[in-house]
Amino acid sequence: MSEYRVLxxxxxxxxxxxxxxxxxxxxxxxxxxxxxGVGGLKKLSAQKFDLVVTDINMLIMDGLKLVSLIRNDPQCKDVPVVVITTEGATEDRDRALALGANEYITKPIQTARILEVAKKMLGV
Amino acid sequence: MTENNDPGGLSSRAEEFLQVFKKGAEFTQGLLKENERLRYRVLELEQQLRAEGPSAELQLLKEKLCRVETEKQEILDRIGSVEQESLDFANRYAEIEAENNLLANLYITTYQLHSTFDVIEIIRIIEEILLNLVGAEQFALMLRDDDGQMVQPLLSESGDFRIVNADVNDQRIISVLSRGQHWIANADELSRLGEGDIKAVIPLQVDNEVIGALVIYRLLAQKKCFTDIDEEIFNLLGGHAAMAICTAVLHREGVGTFSFTQGFLTQP
Known part of the structure; x- marks a missing residue:
C-alpha cells in the first residue's frame, strides 16, 4: 500500500x-x-507531497502567494492544494481557486470536512 | 365344353367372389365404423383438451406466478431490510463522525489552553477556538477584580485586542455571573438580534467561583445558530479557559512558579 505525504x-x-x-x-x-508559507515552500522544495493544505491568512507569506508559487514551480506544480478560508471571504476563496487551488474548506472547521476533502484529493 | 363340364365351378367361383366381396364389404364396413369411432374419440379428446387443457395450464401458470410473486416479495423485503440496515449504519456513522468531531475539538481546545503560561497567548487561543471551531468573530473577555467588580472588558476582533467600554451591567451578563450557567441565543433570537448585540455569555469558573465571562458579540456571516458541539466547547472553555488564565496570572506573579524538587519531592 502506497504512502501519502501531506503538507x-x-x-x-x-x-x-x-x-x-x-x-x-x-x-x-x-x-x-x-x-x-515560507516554511511550507522550503518543505515543498525538499520533498515530494501528494497534497498541500494551507490557510490563506498567514502573516509570513499568505496562502494565496503560496498557491501561486506552487503552481509556477515545475517541481511541484501538479500537487493538489486545498485552501482554508473564512466563511464569507468569497474573494479570497475565488482568488485561491483562480490561482490554481483545487478545493477549499471554510471556517469554522469540521474534521469530517477536512477528511472528506483530503480523501477526495488523494483518491482514497 | 368347359362351361358344360364345370358349370358348378363357375358358380362356386361366383359364390367365392361374392363371399370375398361380402367380406370386403364387411371389412370396409368395420373400417368405416372404426374410423367413425376414432373420429368420435378424437372429437371427444379435443373437447376434453379444450375444456380442461387451458385451465390446467392456467392453473400451473397461476401457481408459478404466485411463487414468483412470493419470491419477489421476499426479495423486496430483504432489500428493504438491507436498506434500513444501511440507513442505520449511515446514521450511526454520522453520529460517530459528529462525536469524533466534538472530541477532536474538545481535545484540541483543552490541549491548547493549557499549553502556555502567557495570558495574551491564552486569549489568542480562546480567540482561535471561538473563531475557527465555533464561528464567533468578535468576543469580549470580562474578568472580575478582587472586589468582585467586572473590570473593563478586553475585546477581541480578528486578532486585535483592545479595552472597550462595553456594558458590563447587561442583565444577561449579570445573570450568567450570578448563576454560573451560560446563556446562548437560540436560532430565533439570533435572527432577531442586531450585529453588536450579545449572542452568548459563557461564565469562566474555577472551583465553582465565577471569575469572569466570555461574551460573544458577532458571528461569522453563515453561522445561523449554535450547535450542540458549540455548547460543549462553551462548557469546556468556561472551565479550562478560566483555569488557564488563573494559572498564567499566578505564574506571572511568581506564586505559581514551581520547582519539582521544592514543590513535589521534599517532605513537608
Missing part, C-alpha cells in the same frame, strides 16, 4: 493540530507541518 501550512497551532488530528485518520499518511 499542512497553518500559522495557528490550534488549527494545525485540528487539521493534523483529522488527517491522521487516513491510513498510510505522513504529515509534515509548516507555520507559514
Amino acid at each position: 499542512v501550512v497553518e500559522d495557528s497551532p490550534t488549527m494545525r493540530q485540528l487539521i493534523v488530528f483529522a488527517l491522521k485518520r487516513i491510513r498510510n499518511l505522513k504529515i509534515e507541518e509548516a507555520g507559514d
Whole structure:
C-alpha cells in the first residue's frame, strides 16, 4: 500500500493540530507541518507531497502567494492544494481557486470536512 | 365344353367372389365404423383438451406466478431490510463522525489552553477556538477584580485586542455571573438580534467561583445558530479557559512558579 505525504501550512497551532488530528485518520499518511508559507515552500522544495493544505491568512507569506508559487514551480506544480478560508471571504476563496487551488474548506472547521476533502484529493 | 363340364365351378367361383366381396364389404364396413369411432374419440379428446387443457395450464401458470410473486416479495423485503440496515449504519456513522468531531475539538481546545503560561497567548487561543471551531468573530473577555467588580472588558476582533467600554451591567451578563450557567441565543433570537448585540455569555469558573465571562458579540456571516458541539466547547472553555488564565496570572506573579524538587519531592 502506497504512502501519502501531506503538507499542512497553518500559522495557528490550534488549527494545525485540528487539521493534523483529522488527517491522521487516513491510513498510510505522513504529515509534515509548516507555520507559514515560507516554511511550507522550503518543505515543498525538499520533498515530494501528494497534497498541500494551507490557510490563506498567514502573516509570513499568505496562502494565496503560496498557491501561486506552487503552481509556477515545475517541481511541484501538479500537487493538489486545498485552501482554508473564512466563511464569507468569497474573494479570497475565488482568488485561491483562480490561482490554481483545487478545493477549499471554510471556517469554522469540521474534521469530517477536512477528511472528506483530503480523501477526495488523494483518491482514497 | 368347359362351361358344360364345370358349370358348378363357375358358380362356386361366383359364390367365392361374392363371399370375398361380402367380406370386403364387411371389412370396409368395420373400417368405416372404426374410423367413425376414432373420429368420435378424437372429437371427444379435443373437447376434453379444450375444456380442461387451458385451465390446467392456467392453473400451473397461476401457481408459478404466485411463487414468483412470493419470491419477489421476499426479495423486496430483504432489500428493504438491507436498506434500513444501511440507513442505520449511515446514521450511526454520522453520529460517530459528529462525536469524533466534538472530541477532536474538545481535545484540541483543552490541549491548547493549557499549553502556555502567557495570558495574551491564552486569549489568542480562546480567540482561535471561538473563531475557527465555533464561528464567533468578535468576543469580549470580562474578568472580575478582587472586589468582585467586572473590570473593563478586553475585546477581541480578528486578532486585535483592545479595552472597550462595553456594558458590563447587561442583565444577561449579570445573570450568567450570578448563576454560573451560560446563556446562548437560540436560532430565533439570533435572527432577531442586531450585529453588536450579545449572542452568548459563557461564565469562566474555577472551583465553582465565577471569575469572569466570555461574551460573544458577532458571528461569522453563515453561522445561523449554535450547535450542540458549540455548547460543549462553551462548557469546556468556561472551565479550562478560566483555569488557564488563573494559572498564567499566578505564574506571572511568581506564586505559581514551581520547582519539582521544592514543590513535589521534599517532605513537608
